[in-house]
Amino acid sequence: MILLNGPNTPFGRMALVTALELGVSVENRVISVGSAEWLDAHNPLRQIPTLLLEDGDALFDSRVICGYFASLAPGVDLIPTDLKVATRWALVLGLMEAGVARQMERMRPAGEQSPGVIAGLERRIARTLARLETEADIICAEALRIDRIATAVALFYIDFRYPHDWREAAPRLARWVERVGERPAMLATQPR
C-alpha cells in the first residue's frame, strides 16, 4: 500500500509515525498535492494523507488511516475506545488544523492577509497548548497511543511553522516531547 503524503503535513506525519511505530509496512510517497489532479479520482478532496490500498480502494482522512493501521496491529491498544482519548485526539487534530490554517493565511500576498484571522488562530493554539499542559499527567507517558503520537507531531509542527516560546507555559509537555522526538519513527519523519 502507498501512503500519499507531503513533505511537512502534520496529518501525514501522524499517519506515517503510526505505521512506523506499529511496524506496518507502507510505501511513503511524497507528492505535490496542489497540482495532483490525478488524486481526485481517489480522494475528491485532493488532500493528503490518502492511503492507496492493494485492491485499488483509497482511505482518508488521517484518522481513518491511523485506524486502519491500528487494525493491522491488534496487539497494540493504539486507539482505545475511551471517549477522553478520542476527545484529546480531536483537540490535537484541531491544533494541527489551526497551525496549518495560520500557515496558509501567512502565505497569502501581504495585502490579503488578515492579522485578525492570524491572531485568532494563535489564541486558539495557545488555549489548546494550555489545556494539553493540564493533561500532561495523562499525555506524558511512553506507552504507544494515538493521542500521544498526535500531540508530539502537533508540537513539532508548531515549532516548524510557528516558532515561539510555548515551552515556558507548557514545561511538562516540553520535557516530554524532547524525549519523544528521539524515537526512530519521529527522527525518520522530520519535516523538510
Ligand SMILES: N[C@@H](CCC(=O)N[C@@H](CS)C(=O)NCC(=O)O)C(=O)O
Ligand atoms: N482532515 C484531514 C486534513 C488533511 C489536510 O488538511 N491536508 C492538507 C495538508 S496539511 C492538504 O492536503 N492540503 C491541500 C489542500 O487542501 O488543497 C486529515 O486529517 O487528513
